[in-house]
Amino acid sequence: MRMFAIFAMMLSWSWIRAAEPTKAQSDFFENKVRPLLADKCFGCHSEAMNKTKGNLTLDTLAGMLAGGDLGPAIVPGKSKESRLVEAVRYANDDLKMPPKEKLKDEEVAILANWIDDGAVWPNAKASGKRKPGTITDEDRRWWSFAPIKVNPPPKAGDGWARNEIDRFVAEKHAANELAPAPEANRLALIRRLTFDLHGLPPTPAEIDAFAKDSSPNAYEDLVERLLASPRYGERQARLWLDLVRYADSDGYRIDDYRPHAWRYRDYVVRSFNADKGYDRFVREQLAGDELYPGDVDARIATGYLRHWIYEYNNRDARGQWNTILNDITDTTSDVFLGLGLQCARCHDHKFDPLLQKDYFRLQAFFAALNPRDDLIAATEAEIAEQARRSKEWEEKTAAIREKIEAIEGPARKKAAAGAIGIFPEDVQAMMRKPAKARTPYEQQINDLAYRQVEYEFGRIDKHVPSARKEELLALRRQLVPFESLKPAPLPMAFAATDVGPAASPITIPKRGDTPIEPGFPTVIQERPASIAPLAGSTGRRAALANWLVDPANPLTARVMVNRVWQQHFGRGLAANASDFGRLGEPPTHPELLDWLAARFVADGWSFKSLHRRIVLSATYRLTSEHPKAAEGKLIDPENKWLWKAPVRRLEAEQIRDAIYAVTGELSLKEGGPGVAASEPRRSLYCKIMRNTRDPLLDVFDAPYWISSAASRDTTTTPVQSLLLVNSPSMIARGKAFAARLAREVPDEAKRIDRAYRLAYGRPASSKETVAALAFLDTQARRIDPKKSGSAQAEFVGAKLPYRDGQAADLKLGVSTGFQLAGDKLPAGEFTIETFASPRSVAETGAVRTLAAHFETTPKPIGWSFGITGKQSRRKPQTLVMQLFGAKRDGTFGEEAVFSDQHVALNKPYYFAAAVRLASKDAPGSITFYLKDLSNDDEPLLTAKLPHAIVGGFDHKQPMTLGRRGASAGADFDGLLDDVRLSGAALGVDELLFTREGINKHTLGYWQFEPKPGAFVDGSGHGLDIRPAAAKPMTAPRDARQTAWADFCHVLLNSSEFLYVE
């Protein structure tokens, strides 16, 4: 049912066949051809009926001639070369028209004869269509393609204007009979400026300092202070990272973490803070490897070429590579050119003079691209130093490593053969060729596919024959003592280079094999780009980057200046920041846009100068309250002419950062690997996992970071309100805010003022203070001290990826794990199961405990289930069950049984151990179960191992979750979700993983859900848990303190906090 793929163009058209038809030709057309077309084709291909299936119309001659993707539908005089005839003949499997039923032979003949006779169409009129593949002078005059034109600022706005921007704006005010609003007060200005430039609220001290600054340059000084702060780069980076769809994960199925991507994020922050020129910034990201070889930052910058989503198990390597190249092409066009070039991937752009060829000309700059994960983000000197420092370790361990290689080497070979063997045969052939024999394209496909081989290398233990596992583990343990000699690894770059000096040919799909040479949009420059080849690289991306930042380029500076304007006013001078074509709106102030673009270039592409210019203008400083707002709205409801300031809701990250800033919890630590959203770091530094979104950022319209985002939506939904008012984390923020206030301001009336200054950036009025105090009194009476909420409040919940609901977030040294209220636990066989994700394991061999029923004194007794540390005597990062009890031989002692299954950090797992006791006659068994929840292709792994404990491990101490017994030495670090204890050794079909819920064996079931309560045992046996901390958690709430927390929580929910004027 798929029609012709997509076709065509609808611009001015000025050519058509001129000859007058004969009567016979007219009759034939009207009696035979037109009725046939109308009957069989117009249903989907009619300009008049607006049916443009595949963008092809067949109800005008122009439409037929224009055609598109597959060339024109007809070639007058040549039916054999006409696509229309090919289609109706059903000669081509991919092009059978009409799709449902083939025309009769005589009908096909009518069309063929008509075409052979010259395709005479009586009274043909020019339609909206144009000859494909051409550009007119009118196209070149379109505002965004025309050269930047610098007019002197108009002479408007005397007495009001502070700088040139205002003159341009004032001219429009006058023309539209609008008067600008007065200047905003200082409190509004510092709040607006700080959010715009830092993404954070100003502190009370900063507000006071600015309010009291009597210097005539107070505002200018404030702007300089803000621009000089590292917070500036963090805020600007967010905007850029949206554009380049930066994230820390692959974005497909297993959504793997990208461990080195964050260095690109930090590079962007650094670049903004250093006020790196946009020209250099563009060059580094598109072609840092070609233009600045050896420059570490430039190497990291090429991460720009890497942010596409990636599917780790796609065997269609050709298709996947094609998708990646398309993604880079689309993004580059959106980000730098502000053009919807992806519309031209399948057909000439319908509205803009962008040809299909232009899409592939742009793509050709990336034709030789090769994603790289093997580049070190360090200087040559640092790399040499590393080699020197590694030497001792290498020498001392060479013999051991050789033995390890003797086992792992053949396993890798086997793994590689298996991984290669599942690709289509043509891809396998490319992979089996010697590298020298591969074409650049084959090398690219090989490298892409080889990632799947490396994936197997990453789990090499699975490929080692079981007979040699013990030996391998022993050898690895021999390496442990030498660890201290090994220098810390050098940082790696998430980067890209060219595959070599030659590029693979880029062709237009279904348009033959003619290679497309790199070039810019034809409307701007028709001739192909001139490329200076480099050693080992094509030089193509360098050519693109240089062209983009050539001051003569009409788009780059305009697009960027417009984005910065949008940041400050909520709307660009051209409203569609990534579409400067006919589909976008033309700029409201084109002269101002050009003037700013020219200044931007003249200022060395300096962002700080641009921001400074904008925020120093009188236009930026307007208040949001216009005395004649109602009249103004009649003239200009959208405030296009900038006669007042917009009131804007904060963006998602600003909301989160402002919450932590106000509660005093915000850490301003800069850079480094992404952290969990539960850490009070700036949102910029939170890990962006594409498939696991932070709930707060999600509801407040954070983009998906899958394609380039040029602006944020501002929605207002009940789901936002529910999250702000009811979520445990927001309630905790209210408490933290209240605690901060109580710490800083003992006097309650003054405390209210402080709360207002922190949350709203202004003092509380006396009326507000009175109302707030009244609220505190009333609220304190409403609070039921018997309802103990404090233990719940100590609970830190988080979401375990790939699981619903809430998990316990256990942090070393902060949270303590849990202990059971009851102590009636089995002394016989049992199964302990949990869903969990470890954040870290011990640097030593020590075990981190998932669950235990363990007593240390007078002698160790009981059991403990956990994960081994890095220097484990057996195997690092594997499950272990330690049993202390009576043994088969009658003695009392320990059995430590290791699963030997590898546990990776920060991955969600299902872990279980089913323990069957030994008897005098037979050993017992422990069956370990492990399932990587992030990857459905990973099976549920089982390992059944013997032990000699016959029983005798019961005692009176409570069972613990996330810790072992009373001491904190073996606490778990990470997310702990559902834990279930059963009084039997469960089989696979009874496991929690297989079937969630409780069954007849269930003794305790702890799910950490807010309902019925994080500490409630869901098994119905009343084995509730509580935090295992020393202090009693059941203290009644202090009503006054709680009222304060409620007050603070409300402030964080209120509009005045969430909006900036």
Place this chain on the structure above:
Amino acid sequence: MWNSPARTRREWLAAAGGGFGALALAALDATAGSLAPRKPHFAPKAKSCIFLFMEGGPSHIDTFDPKPELDRLAGQPLPASFGKVILAMGENHAPLLGSRRQWKRHGQSGLWVSDWLPEIAKHADDLAVFRSCYADGINHSAGVCQMNTGSILGGRPSLGAWVTYGLGTVNQDLPAFVVMQDNQSTVVNGPRNWSAGFMPAVYQGTRIQGGAEPIPNLNPPEGIADAEQRGKLELLNALNRDYARKHPDQTELDARLTSYELAFRMQAEAPQAVDVSKETAATQALYGMDNKETQTIGRLCLLARRLVERGTRFVQIYHGAGSKWDAHTKLEENHSGLCRSMDKPVAGLLADLKARGLLKDTLVVWGGEFGRTPMSEKGGGRDHNPTGFTMWMAGGGVKGGQAIGTTDELGLRAVENKLHVHDFHATILWLMGLGNMDLVYKYKGRPERPTLNEGEPYKQVAG
């Protein structure tokens, strides 16, 4: 937002704030994205849609698309005439695997259904079975993404979001687009399967679970008394009203006020909507809720009916969430269990909708992201097959008892009346009164459409 009857809350709102109701909805409309009901492009046949998503890819050749030739050639390699196939798991020369099913014609229409689905088979005369579907993704992530959003790449709005954007909802107290799943595993690609993509977030699907808190954060945590919560909301309302008064021309601020009212109306309505305890034992039994094996999905199907009854526009149920239908090995064990758990509940849904007169307005859709190969994998399994597979529809103006299109003799590729995912989506939209080329959202200034400017509704589905 607190735990007292809805009426009291309304009274309080009337006293404390006033000016809600219709006016407030109008204010919400002024912000980005509105859920107010919108006129369809043409007379709809279905008002709501329930999409039963069998995640992982059910085998069409063992359920709805019998292939005698496959049984005949079982054990032999795929004949060379079928050409090359790109396989997800790359078992390139595995022999053909015959179907072990017993096949029978059912109903007056004589539609073929295998013995894995005896209950659904009883509704054969309500089903329009599309046997010639095809898709572009060979892996789950691409396949599920496309079956939801039309594209194998992420970032686009899901079908439910498009429908919500196109039609809005008649019940503002419940989410317009609801997603449920049968277990706690993550559906491949996670929540972006029901995301609004580049459209405002109001159109995204809301995950609903059972119990007192079907929607996350619907209620305050334990330990907060009603009076305490009410006190907070009164204060919040007062602060927000003061602020909105200072900015009279910012309709968004009124919307913010309203969002709290809507939130607590949702708090009243949602638990009622998901409370199946009021259903009779007979109804519960109809959905298989009296049987351990069928109760989970039975409950979700019953919830779907209750939601549709209350005006929810689009309900999606994931059965086998986390690719459970993905039978690379042991197809028999895998599919027989999954079919058993789903057959009765889905049949019960059809019967119940019909008995209540809801089926004519409710489009029920069944299927996965792709089908499975006629070739075996690891002996008794089948690999992914996006080149030919089965989906079915019932209700919502669909003419039942028809099989549409065919696959080749082995069920590998769709051959007659081929129906791309875009065509399938266009057909769903068309039944709901929306033209797939007429439904346009402007993003970055560019017109975006639900089926990426392709696809055509298969109108014969309506008879």
